[in-house]
Amino acid sequence: MTGSNRLTRWSLRYIALGYLGMLLILPIGVILVRTFDEGIGAVLDAITQPTALSALKLTLITVIIAVPLNTIFGVVCALIMVRSNIRGKAIINALIDVPFAVSPIVIGLALVLVYGQNGWFGADLAAMGIQVIFSTPGIVMAVIFVSLPFVARETIPVLQEVGDDQEKAAETLGASSWQIFWKITLPSIRWGISYGIVLTTARALGEFGAVTIVSGRISGKTETLPLYVQKQFETFNSVGAYSASLILALLALGTLLALNLMRRKEN
Amino acid sequence: MASSSTENRLSRYRVQGLLVIALIAFAAIVAGCGSSDSSGGGSVEVVAYSTPQTAYEEHLEPGFTDTDAGSGVSFTNSFGASGDQSRAVEAGQSAGYVNFALETDVTRLVDSGQVAKTWQDNKYKGIVTNSVVAIVTRPGNPEGIESFQDLIDKDVEVVTPNPFSSGGARWNIMAIYGASLNQGKSEAEALDAVKQVLSQTPAQPESARVALQAFIGGAGDVLLSYENEAIVAQTAGEDVDYVVPDDTILIEQPAAVTVDAPQAATDFLDYLWTDPAQQIWQEEGYRPVNKALVDETRFPTPSGLFTIADLGGWDKVATDFFDEDNGSIAKLNEELGVEAQ
């Protein structure tokens, strides 16, 4: 029995690793090799270019805006979907899933249709001096759109599972609804929220297709890091492109690492 | 799961709080490293197609600021696929000076009122650089391709951008078509030649630069592209050769200023037609529009060179050939699709 156990375990392990190896590890290995093709000096040089730093700054700004907004939205959304008796849950549910279902190209097109010069609100906003498309707000909106569902989707099942007994008990003991939320509900769903934040951040960092259309690509101003990566490829600067991609990967891994650290600290 | 003590929870929030503060601080620091605006003789917002990026940023813009007219002028630059950029300006992107890969991308802005109808009323009809459609090959031209007809006769795999997603790719199509006409073929036969080449494409990437990368990455035997694209690739160290067929089309790349552009933009455009600027363009791989400056050893004029005007001009060609419902190329695509299934 042990023998066949081990055989099963090993075959499963090696099938999984083989698949991951071919699909994920090998390509990532290639990225790493190509990044450091000309040495670490070239990489450091590439990522400290002013245009690269501007792109990084813009990406970080969009992430710092999009992630907290989507997190708050996700938590509030989970609360009303699981703990309340409002009507229209099915519609809200469907709308949350829309960002998963829409191609990035379409998102860009949609934003232009709404906020572009010939769009629904573009001319009016321009008259007020507000430019959405081809400026930072448009990029932020695109990034918010694509990373919207994650916190909600991660938190809802967790909130469902933990149940509200503790909350009910606290209420009978006279706690205010804010106290209940902050001290009982929030901690109980913290892993749903945290994991949702990790996914939201990763998605926000890497968004390319929609931003392509709404950004205006003004070098040093409205160029995000993924767009910068594309431009470096286009000008045959592969070290620059791969270095910038490495930064994006590290940022994403960083959030996951933070999560794991917090988890380990608890256990 | 056992509930943590209040202490643990507080310290956890402290960690999370610290992380957030650290992130914001980092962002603030990076934000502080932004470049400052320069004041002085005005600002030009350049919105152009992707190929001349290096030419503008490293040579032409510094060259202009060295002149009297350009002293103190600052630039913002946006480069991308020609059609995308043109549409962006139409949809409200701020621009003072525009330079695209083909005329219809400027016409779009004329129609929207952003570029004056008189943009072509000058010596060079609004064209700031020239190039030609070339056949990019593997080093040493192993297939021995010399003309578009060779593509068909030798049945090679051809990479070309999709003519419906890349305005610039339309030059390729019209080059094949016009070359056939030059050889005495009828219009129907010329269209057939285009259809034949299109049937030999393993890849039709969405833009000229992506097509070049796909080709370098191993797609196809040859690539149809602009001569200046091939030169840029070679300068960047890529291992490609190129052939300029005897019968090929003159690529004319237009530039214009927008109606509410500052004077600096008009000055910049005028500068680009001066001899020094045209020489810079030539060094970057373009053919000067000022014929007197063309270096015939580097850029020999093809014996059968023709222009889009010879084929009816872009307005007519865009409708007759590239209208996506009734254009002849659209019909070719459909026929190819039906045959493929």
Added chain:
Amino acid sequence: MTAEAPAVSPAPEAGKPTRAGVRLPGVGDSLNKGLVVTYLGLIVLLPLAAIVTKSFEDGLGGFWDAVSSPQAVAALKLTVIASLIVVVINAVMGTLIAWVLVRDNFRGKGIVNSVIDLPFALPTIVASLTLLVVYGKDSPVDINIAFTQIAVVVALLFVTLPFVVRAVQPLLLSLDRDMELAAESLGAGKTRIFWRIVFPNLAPGIATGIALAFARALGEFGSLVLISGNVPFKTEVSSVFIRGQIESDNLVGASAVSVVLLAVSLLMLAAVTFIQRWGLRHDR
């Protein structure tokens, strides 16, 4: 017990009676609902409405013409079939990988676990170029599938990798091993144990992962740019076709095909929710 890495699953059943008495923070249910609805409306509904409106600008006839053109249909066929293939592979491999990551132990497991999310964070153009380098003409492992329909599937597999894995992992983590051990001691074979005891608990996660992977695959664009070839009627997917329509200034056609893609995705998501609810009902 709260799961370690929570699953991403479709929403709870609408209309389920509320746990009475617990008030939400802030000013209560209505305001929170108002906030959510406003946010969703501004960010999601408004752009969506613009697309739908645009798609019917030329009337029903115009809509139908746009989506029934041979090239559009060919692109849609390729997109849907490739996405379905990808989804089936993901269902199997995603579950397997999650299983190995949870139940097995080997050196480097932590690293493997961390990189699973990278397809999310890498700009899709990086994915595209890397796949071209690894599986193109100069492939280090001598596999050249560039510019074929297989390339489309491979690129889609890359970008949809995290979905099923991350949906199944938390369910596996919170699984009660006692039932499996009991069944084993009663002499049940491993396959039987898996299908009868483990799989039903994983099914919701697999279903969710599949739905999300399918939606992502349908709309994928960036990672296909360099490796698929984009030849109409052969290797052109719907998102590339839509882009072509935008480039040809045919916004109505682009919007129409987008609406169709969106409808297919939402249908799949709805089907998954339905199946899950049906499964839950039959459990009881």
